[in-house]
Amino acid sequence: MARLTSIGRLAAALAALGCLAAAPADSPVNVPEPEGLYAGPPKGYTPPTLKGAAVIDADALAALLAGPDKPVLIDVAAPDRKPSNFPEGRLWLPVHPSIPGSVWLPLAGAEPIAPEREALFYARVAELTGGDTAKPVVVFCHVECWGSWNAAKRLVRKGYTGVRWFPEGVEGWQEKHETATLREDPAWKAAAEPQAGR
Amino acid sequence: MTLKTAHAAALALILATTALAGPVRAAGASDTEQERAARWQEIAKSIFGDRTIEKTDSLVKIDAPARALDAALVPITLTMPQGDQIKAVSLVIDDNPAPYAARFEFGPAADPAELKLRVRVNNYTDMHAVVETQDGKLYEAKQFVKASGGCSAPMGMSDEEAMKGMGDMRMKFAETQPGKPVEATLMIRHPNFSGMQMNQVTRDYTPARYIDKLTVSAGDKKVFTMTGDISIASNPVINFAFKPDGKPLQVAASDNAGGSWQHSFTPPSPTN
Numbered sequence: 227m228a229r230l231t232s233i234g235r236l237a238a239a240l241a242a243l244g245c246l247a248a249a250p251a252d253s254p255v256n257v258p259e260p261e262g263l264y265a266g267p268p269k270g271y272t273p274p275t276l277k278g279a280a281v282i283d284a285d286a287l288a289a290l291l292a293g294p295d296k297p298v299l300i301d302v303a304a305p306d307r308k309p310s311n312f313p314e315g316r317l318w319l320p321v322h323p324s325i326p327g328s329v330w331l332p333l334a335g336a337e338p339i340a341p342e343r344e345a346l347f348y349a350r351v352a353e354l355t356g357g358d359t360a361k362p363v364v365v366f367c368h369v370e371c372w373g374s375w376n377a378a379k380r381l382v383r384k385g386y387t388g389v390r391w392f393p394e395g396v397e398g399w400q401e402k403h404e405t406a407t408l409r410e411d412p413a414w415k416a417a418a419e420p421q422a423g424r
Numbered sequence: 425m426t427l428k429t430a431h432a433a434a435l436a437l438i439l440a441t442t443a444l445a446g447p448v449r450a451a452g453a454s455d456t457e458q459e460r461a462a463r464w465q466e467i468a469k470s471i472f473g474d475r476t477i478e479k480t481d482s483l484v485k486i487d488a489p490a491r492a493l494d495a496a497l498v499p500i501t502l503t504m505p506q507g508d509q510i511k512a513v514s515l516v517i518d519d520n521p522a523p524y525a526a527r528f529e530f531g532p533a534a535d536p537a538e539l540k541l542r543v544r545v546n547n548y549t550d551m552h553a554v555v556e557t558q559d560g561k562l563y564e565a566k567q568f569v570k571a572s573g574g575c576s577a578p579m580g581m582s583d584e585e586a587m588k589g590m591g592d593m594r595m596k597f598a599e600t601q602p603g604k605p606v607e608a609t610l611m612i613r614h615p616n617f618s619g620m621q622m623n624q625v626t627r628d629y630t631p632a633r634y635i636d637k638l639t640v641s642a643g644d645k646k647v648f649t650m651t652g653d654i655s656i657a658s659n660p661v662i663n664f665a666f667k668p669d670g671k672p673l674q675v676a677a678s679d680n681a682g683g684s685w686q687h688s689f690t691p692p693s694p695t696n
Contacts, residue, residue, distance in 0.1 A: 267624035306521040309619020309632035309654065313680065317470050320521035323547050397572055400548055404456050
């Protein structure tokens with residue numbers, strides 16, 4: 227899989243150099259859009275499109291960020307999972323590099339998702355966009371990650387009209403741009419922790 | 425548009441975007457550098473406590489591809505030209521979730537001039553090699569590597585398949601000359617599961633299973649002991665050099681799940 231990813235990236239780089247119209251996240255297989263949300267393996271080739279959303283590459287994202295109408299950036303990548311049998315006392319220090327200014331809502335593109343998590347996702351996006359459903363919202367995770375496709379799809383379904391899906395994810399971004407270390411969105415994190423009285 | 429002009433246009437486009445992104449990148453870079461330096465301080469303190477680590481460009485050098493082809497299999501070369509002064513070397517991959525990748529402690533039969541291994545890299549990262557000299561001082565060298573996703577990359581086969589022949593070993597010896605150290609390549613069959621690899625179908629994580637201790641001896645003299653971690657790539661391959669004394673090389677490996685394996689290899693006689 228890692229090897230396929232690298233080949234995909236290499237192909238993308240070659241396509242970009244050759245001035246082809248191909249989107250950098252183009253996969254060697256033509257994956258059709260699923261009817262609804264995608265409930266298959268979370269890592270894998272994604273479709274080239276998302277109905278109701280624009281698909282953007284790193285240059286388009288950079289242009290959007292440099293423009294007057296700053297987008298809301300939503301990162302839905304999964305956090306590094308600490309192995310359950312990782313030795314006690316050995317150094318474990320996960321770090322999450324992402325696009326600077328992003329809000330990290332890990333696994334908001336999971337399918338199935340708990341109804342309260344989905345509701346919180348909509349609530350957080352509503353807060354971040356100030357209730358403006360036309361505001362540009364960029365959704366991403368990693369390259370070949372269905373999470374961002376699903377999360378973007380959720381926003382389209384909810385009536386957001388400015389949704390941009392950035393399928394290259396942080397891997398595509400860091401090719402030419404700096405990243406920043408993100409911490410999980412506090413509200414998202416707090417709600418996931420077990421609460422007293424439950 | 426001919427191919428040549430297309431390339432020229434592409435190049436112009438790249439230059440233009442780079443120029444546009446210039447000021448933003450410069451500002452970001454210094455933040456990032458500070459962030460990286462702070463992280464290294466945190467890691468170094470956790471591993472070496474309050475001991476002083478001096479920078480070196482002669483005692484140890486890290487060679488790694490600036491951009492790795494496969495993040496799960498990044499080849500690293502540690503060069504320590506003044507091998508006799510080196511007692512131990514630690515390899516740290518700063519932005520891996522488990523940054524302390526490996527530590528090698530050399531024995532009297534070692535020639536630590538060059539050591540190669542293959543690692544997993546999870547994010548664009550600084551790598552640090554810290555050597556401890558015979559007089560107990562620490563020196564560090566740094567190298568930036570572009571690769572990501574190496575720790576969670578699945579092996580592309582079932583766990584059963586990946587564990588087939590676990591503990592099997594091979595050793596290749598380079599041509600030997602009398603009185604010179606011998607270069608050897610040790611290959612160990614072992615998946616070195618990171619514990620971060622998800623089975624895409626069942627969505628279960630394969631538990632971490634990795635070689636945590638590896639000892640190579642020439643006769644009864646130690647060449648090195650390696651303490652390993654989940655950042656060592658699957659099917660570990662380690663290049664090293666040793667001072668032969670005519671006795672077989674003994675290799676003992678053990679993993680965190682209680683597996684242990686021993687093998688013996690006879691180096692070829694020196695050719696005159």
